[in-house]
Amino acid sequence: MAFEVRGAVALGVSLWCLAASAAVEGPGKEQFLRAARAQGRVDVDGRLDEADWARAPVFDAFVERFPTAGKTPSEKTELRILYDEDMLYVGVVARDSEPARIDRRLGRRDSAPFSDTLHVLVDSTHGHRTAYQFSITAGGVQSDGLYYDDRYYTEDWSGIWAGAAGSVEDGWVAEFAIPLSLLRFPDTSMQTWGFSVRRDIARKNEELESVDNPRNHNANVSRLGHLTGMEDLRPRKRLELMPYLAARGLARPQFSDASRPTPRLFSPSMDVGLDVRAALTSELSLAATFNPDFGEVEADELLLNLSTFEAYFPERRPFFTQGMELFQPVGMDTGDSPLALFYSRRIGLTTPLLGAVKVTGSVGDVQVGVLDAFVTGPWQHQDEATPDHDLRLDWRRPMHVGPGLELPDRPSPTLHFLAAVARGRVGEGSVVGGAVTLANPLSGPCTVEDAGLEEDLRPAACRARGGYAGSLDFDLKTQDGQWGVFGMMVASRVDGGLPSRTLEDGTRLHDGDSGAGGYLRAGRFGGEGLRPEVGVDVASPTLSLSAAGFQRAQNEVTPRAVLRYSKPNGMGPFREFYAHAMAISRWTADARREHVVTLLNVNAEATLPSFDLLGFETGTNLNSFDVRELTRTGVPFERNDRAFVSMYVESNPKRLVAVDATLSVGHRFKGGPSASAWGWYAGASVSVRPHPSLETELSVSNDLTDHGPRYVETRSTGDFLLGELESQYLSLTLRQQWVLTPRLTLQGYAQLFTAHGTYGPFFTATSDERRTRIRLDSLVPVEHADDSSFYDTALNVNVVARWEYQLGSTFFVVYSRTQQGLPTAERERPHATLRPRRLAAGPATDALMLKWSYYWDA
Template sequence: MSSHAKWVAALLVALCGTVSQGALEGPGKDQFLRAARTPGRITVDGRLDEPVWATAPVFDGFVQRFPKAGATPTERTELRVLYDDDTLYVGVYAHDSQPALIDYRLGRRDSLPRGDSVHLLIDSAHDHRTAMVFSLSASGVQSDGLYFDDRNYTQNWDGVWDAAAASAPDGWVAEYAIPLSLLPFPQAEVQTWGFSVRRDIGRKNEEIESVENPRTTNAVASRLGHLTGMEALRPHARWEVRPYLAARGVMRPQFSAPAQPTPRLLSPVLDVGLDAKAAVTSDLTLSATLNPDFGEVEADQLLLNLSTFESFYPERRPFFTQGLELFEPVGMTSDTAPMSLFYSRRIGLATPILGAAKMTGTVGSGVQVGVMEALVTAPWQQRDETSPDRALHLNASRPLHLGPGVELPGAPTATTNFLVAMARTKVGTSSRVGVSLASAQPFEGTCRPEDVDPQLGGLPPASCTALGSLAGALDFDLKTGDSQWGVLGLVTASRAVAGPPERLLRDGTVLRRGDAGLGGYVRAGRFGGKGFRPELGLDFAQPTLELNATGFQRTQNAMLPRFQLQYAQPDGFGPLNDFFATFTVKPQWTADGRRVYRGTSASLSVDSLLPSFDVLGVQGTLDVGGYDVRELSGTGVPLERTGVAYFGLYGTTKSTRLVSVGGNAGINRRLVTDAAPAHWDWAASLYAVMTPHPALQTRVEVGSDRTRHGPRYVMSLDDSDSQFLLGDLDSRFLSLTLRQQWIVSPKLTLQGYAQLFTAYGVYGRYFTAQSDAARSRIDLDALEPSGAPANFNFHDTALNVNAVARWEYRLGSTLFLVYSHTQQGLPTPVGEVAPATLGPKRLLDGPATDAVMLKWSYYWGA
């Protein structure tokens, strides 16, 4: 064994040993709260007036979690817990010395308003890794979420449970009824669960908890107290079924060419489907969906992305958000990780989902598992836009969807099966190791080289449009007993399957069917506690690592070591309520053997919570430049890029105010080169949230940016990809967003969203650049001035509007009425110069699509 391998093995053994020693430590491990049995069901009305509540033990030993960890709370809180064979009841009396100042602002389901609220944290499986969170505001708004991997939180988990809030003479009351069918627990004569209650006092920014767990611990689930005394409970054979019916009318242009926005056609569409969930065992749940519809989900934000990297969009579709935390990359979320095996938005956006299923839970002695499988398939037909097919079709490959032929795709899409599976096991108290697998397997046969010959013309077969892959990973998250120090990381491998015989990646790598690649990342250091937190890391991806068929991978062909030093004072620093200063250095090279230097960035950020509970931060970054192997598309020729110095400010005011504002603003300066003179650029994003009434909220956002990029790739000048045309690009965008919500009641909400987006780009000086067959690098001072053979300027403008009415007419059953409008600006006519303006020029003349949907669902459960 090498010295490096011995050192790593010794470190892992030391960590695991330390974790095991810490298994019985930690405040809260000796705290036991008792629940009392109730002889009958309780009416959940926020009153606690049933006589049985008086028989429950009262707990009031709460402590501050923030802003003064461990201090006595400024307001008293009483906690009582009851149970019967089917339900866990929790009553919280939140006393308040100034009840007139309690924040009763409203919000929609799963969008808890910042203010007075109570949160239950329940680890019913008692695995010290996972805790369900049930939140209730003083105004009766419900929200739920999940802590996973001990300390990471997601709002993606969702359950059907009941709760009510009511005012009291000296405070307010939160009353919960949590079905035991939601809580996985083992067979035992007496149940003992991880349990804690948190209370937020909005006007004071005070957070208190029933067990002492300060923010510095870097742990949550493993530090909960205990709830015990629940006798003779049996795990429930829980199940739920939610069928839906969605009818919509869609008005869209008859022709796909953006320059031909009229006439428009009206298409009626009908979908039926089903969501179901059932307990396989007390600790294992099976969920399934058939022909899912997500028409009520808000449209993606419009962005200007002129980089060579894909934009990441968050997942909002309910079936995928449920349990998504199981597949998140270790130590971070998908949008911050250098690589992720699973990115759920790969499924069902281009090709509809016929059906999907997933199984999540625990098997054996504490092994957590998650398996998800989805099948996407769609009929298609060759389009004749001059004589559109308006007849209704019901197709065998999509049997629960009825719509006209004009709505079908005009090109074949591959029927593909997606499979993601993971398993992880606990090490010590709160550490874990795991394995995962992800595959995308098309069912369309083999794509032959002659099928993708451009000289043949016509549409390529579905077998040549599919992207398949098989990927696996080993991950680990090992922490010391106090959860402050640790090592976490992921090692992954991929293999390209199906699709075209070969394809060209952005950096010039030719990825062939059967090619394999390796990659991963590791972080080691101090992740919790006060004071200095050093951290070392390494990101690595071979040129042929390709996870994007099922996952998200911004780049490959990269070797990126990193060093970070953070100074953290989560409990306050002088007059500040918290303070964090973080210094990070990240150099980067290619991993293809050429070791092309891709640049180094160094940044310093300072974040603070002011005495007024407003947030203020500052960041400075120096990027010294390097060589970009992705800019000259598909060639891998390194092009020198200019260095950039950046300085920015960001902040937010206290969110419980009637008007709160926030945003960021920054300036950057391009460093001097012969081809790109030094200049200043800027970017800003500001928002204001107005709450004139507890039931009304308006949010206005404005974002704008000006960036002069220096020489950017325009086109290749020869077939050998050794001569290039580059141009100085000056780009700007303006985004205006309005969000409006009216909360008629916690069960009936109206929500509106509109975004107007405009962007333009103007090319200035043009240059020619030359490399050779060896892909020698191109320096900026070697560029030759050139006249422009054509005009490459662009101007884009678009408008998205979305309005949603949601009514939960009975527990778990909903009715949605949705209107959406998308409009794209009319393109600049051939021969004209694209306008350099942020005005929405020719927007209303462009193609538009309008849709109205009525969606009904009904919930059965036990």
């Protein structure tokens, strides 16, 4: 039975819930859904034909969330909820006036296509900050994720639960069985959880929800409805074990010299490992991994990075994606934040990960997370002319067997990583907290004498990059979530590695140096209409988070002002409309206060009545002086002013053929002897679904950039040699997916990448001991033989067959190939073409892996 509480009924229910020691708070407090206890067995088959489902109360007062918030839905949805001592069962009948048009396309687990879908959101701790999401499509594809910080969503969280989709004459059915041991909830006699169900109707682009929860609020979890009626549930300690066995065969060139692609060597190897999950308390969970293997994870995208900044790559390894939302910088994701204390890709990519453990959850009203990891590995001197084929088992990597020829030729640092974070709730929807991270080298000190050796001869201690960092952060919002302020204050200390090193901007960083920084954002982040926002980013010259975290740059102060205009519920003919204007300036944070750049940007995008999206953006860089270009000197070098205009389109994803495309045109203005020039970026992605079980996606991107004068070298006379650089790249990426069943899939991925860059004409420039600015009009043309141009081409291929032969247990067959073109021969000018020249003749590595895992729980 569906009901709404009003007047005395509302008061009565509220008093009853308070008596049960379960606080009822938040904007969704007027809605209570009641779960019924299941008396018999519930089979998860998508049919809802057990007698318990017939006795369960029915709720059907769904409201439209998009495109028109609060509107009565065009289709009826019926919700029933059951529970027993082990499971929460959710059954939904999605009625449809045109059942033949229900989108039942297929996909693999955790990679659901855009189709008719039902989502269950559960805030089992009733903390109004975090909610699990469980999803089933009409085709039976399961996926899950997590809402965190009230308004952000990540697909990285994953759990083991059962679900099924079925059909009825006038619609389809989704049935969920969610283990209570998967959820964290308090030990009370009566449970009250945050709860809602969302429904996506693909062909109409409609989103419905069981509670009125509009998109225009800067909140999500705190606006859920409530689920009650669950009595005498006790949190269960759960133990999950997932051992794996992986066997590989690797064929690679014998010699590291890329100009010698043959002969090739074959080397077999084998790994065993174990993943563990356990519930420590009703609100704390543990996850551990020993000798993890991530061979089924897609390789990083090939790209051309000619900047002086580190490229950011997203994390794809399951252990480091699941349950890591608490480790994100407050208010934003790691890749978007100027400063991030923890960047998991620092762990285990260069030195093997022996093991890691993390504990996440809450203690009272405080969310906590701790991650501890240890990386180490064997090495031996290699003689490529006489490779060591003997299989080896080493105590530093005791769960791996492989030939000696695969070991590194020089020692890798042994490092201990630790990240810990705690955030407590303040008022309604606000949090304050802090975090600490460390990367602790365990290879001993690197002496000045060790640092003076050639790089290949330095001991492991000199290859380490250690350090400590700590932060205080806050995310404060008004009760309606529209206005807020969030930010982070951070301090760091360098520990271990080289006694000193020079950073790109000329800052000398010594072992033991400390630094400080942070970011702040304040403004209106929700609601309709204008949303003003101001902020500032600060990083002192010696702030260093790179041991365990990520930072775009140090020695910067960056104030910003943004004015946004948001119409998430539509404006005029548009389903959605967003626009913003932004102004950013950047100075160095040292005593010189050098102006670096002023950035202006305007953007607007609208969703059309057809649910296609159109966007426009333009911007300019003015008065730029780069303190990182003249490598490790800190001399400010003037850069040409620039402007660009960009247009992009994203077609409705429900279409048989979906297209996303972007075209940008940029202009570099004349400066001194550096002439003006044009460039562009063009990218398009076409996705085709000729059959519900097949999807093909082809992505193409091409970039031509005229960089202006770039640093080449410092000449013996002390002046700088610079050359005009024009670079271009072409990337072709093909993804193919074939879904035999949601648990048996075949995926293919291939990227062909080609890039070239040409230097010239050349100039010289000079500065002085005071590091006086170098302006473009002071450059002096000079004759120079071009020996800096480059050409590269590469191919990455990855094919993965995945079979989930029983719930949580998988078998993988993975084939991968990486190939590079033959390098440019000595005295030969690099190719200035986008064709993959001499790719087939270049060095290639082929790998075949069989991986079996088994899921066991108790």
